Amino acid sequence: MPVSLCEKSSAGSRYACGSLRNERAEKAQNMHERRRFPRYKAPDSLFAAATFPGERGHQLRVLNISIDGLCFTTDFDISHESVFNLSFEMKVAGRPSVHVVTPAKIMWHTFDERTSLYTAGVQFLGLKKETKTHLQNVLPVLPPQ
Numbered sequence: 123m124p125v126s127l128c129e130k131s132s133a134g135s136r137y138a139c140g141s142l143r144n145e146r147a148e149k150a151q152n153m154h155e156r157r158r159f160p161r162y163k164a165p166d167s168l169f170a171a172a173t174f175p176g177e178r179g180h181q182l183r184v185l186n187i188s189i190d191g192l193c194f195t196t197d198f199d200i201s202h203e204s205v206f207n208l209s210f211e212m213k214v215a216g217r218p219s220v221h222v223v224t225p226a227k228i229m230w231h232t233f234d235e236r237t238s239l240y241t242a243g244v245q246f247l248g249l250k251k252e253t254k255t256h257l258q259n260v261l262p263v264l265p266p267q
Contacts, residue, residue, distance in 0.1 A: 159188040161267035170194060170210035172226075174203050184210065186267040189257050191226070191245040200231055200240050208244065214263050220256040224249050 164184040170192070172180045182194035208226040213219040224246045231242035249257075 159190045160261075161186045161188045161193075162261050162264035163267050164192070165212070165214065165264070168210065168212055170208055172196070172198075173207040174198075174200075175206070182208075185241070187212075187257075187261065187264075189254060189261060191229070191243060193241065193243045195239045195241045197239055200228060200242055201233065204228055205247070208246075212257075212260060214260050217260045217263060218256070220253065220260050222246075222249070222253055222257070224253070 164187050168184040168187075170182040170184055172182050174180070177198075180196060180198040182196045185193045185195060187193075205225055205227050207223070209221075209223040211219055211221045225248060226244040226246055229243045229245050231240055233240050
């Protein structure tokens, strides 16, 4: 079964969906070129908590992270979500742990019908300067994505 790729339009809350199979390479290349900061592979143990408006908390499995955002998977239907509260604690050997609590905005998402999982990329909104500094010190220790 194909995976659908859905991106929020700049004109509002509508989503445009297409076949990921046909667009994967082009989207990946465009996304990579648009990134302002390098991505790093998240430790396998890195999970985040997400609180969406009117919902209970949900667990997110973090796949990769940058100073500006992260990519995660979840079984929660995020297709109608936009901004939510995100929190996680990242521990990397030899570095102080970093505790992040920040609003985040979903910039893109996909749904895999085979696994029933959503994958999404989010941008941190209003990350505290101190937290950003801690992330800048920890992230380069991780393998590049």
